[in-house]
Amino acid sequence: MIEAQGLTKHFGDFHAVEDVSLNVERGMVLALLGPNGAGKTTTVRMMTSILKPTAGWARIAGYDVTTQAVQVRAHVGVLTEQHGLYERMHPLEYLDFFGRLYHLDAATRRSRALQLMERFGLGDALSKRLGEFSKGMKQKLALVRAMLHDPSVLLLDEPTSAMDPQSAKLVRDAILELRRSARTFIVTTHNLSEAQILADRIAIIRRGRIIAEGTVEELSRRFVGEPLMELRVRFPLNGLTQQLGDMVDVVEQGDRWLRYRTADPVAVNPQVLRRLTGLGIDVVTLSPVQQTMEAIYLRIVEEDERAQNGSNNVH
Secondary structure (H helix, E strand, C coil): CEEEEEEEEEECCEEEEEEEEEEECCCCEEEEECCCCCCHHHHHHHHCCCCCCCEEEEEECCEECCCCHHHHHHHEEEECCCCCCCCCCCHHHHHHHHHHHCCCCHHHHHHHHHHHHHHCCCHHHCCCCHHHCCHHHHHHHHHHHHHCCCCCEEEEECCCCCCCHHHHHHHHHHHHHHHHCCCEEEEECCCHHHHHHHCCEEEEEECCEEEEEECHHHHHHHHCCCCEEEEEECCCCCCHHHHHCCCCEEEEECCCEEEEECCCHHHHHHHHHHHHHHCCCCEEEEEECCCCHHHHHHHHHHHHHHHHHHHHHHC
């Protein structure tokens, strides 16, 4: 549903995006992570036919973003960093205007607008002008506008910024629900835990380049290490490490717990449990230690920084 190959955008001597390639299948969520100025918004704007690529190509729902811009816009919903809300308007008046641009009939415009306003907790704000909306309410209305024409692809730039925790959860739940109905997403965000919750795959962009891409598990294995398991037993046992030392790579331990790494937890964990049970040791829990997206992200950026500095030193 979303394809890009060698996507590049230069503004004079400034290389905003350089050779970005992405492939997002139907019903998938890709989180595009990176610092301010990394090229996230420029990438999204090229994919919505707002900016013409300097080089490379992209397709949305099979339509080329350069030569088939009208079809692209009909199939994509966009939430940009700048909402462009018309603050003198009331919300239904505003949404009706955009519904006309999408060639929706009057009944469809109204029913979808009311349904989406209610869904995102804006049902009590119908009589207000948009200038009276809080930042979070404006963000939710912009998301309603992006979804008004029922697009198959949604490109969301910081969808939960400026929202309170309850509103942010509403938006996350809506994204997860829409994904189940075969919607496809690219979500840019600074909220790393949110990316970990929402995304099937993560792409990290820095200085206009994709420096890493994969599932959270793939990125964790590649940049942080093999899966980390935590074992807890019922009673203190000083010799626990000795009992398992030849089976696993123990990295931390206490008197009733230890953590170990293994390349194949599916095979190794049952062996660990069998050995401890055979020794009469009561196991309370054996579970994976979830690596945070923050730790993975920082390690990836750190490695890219070292690679860049090494390259600069060579030259």
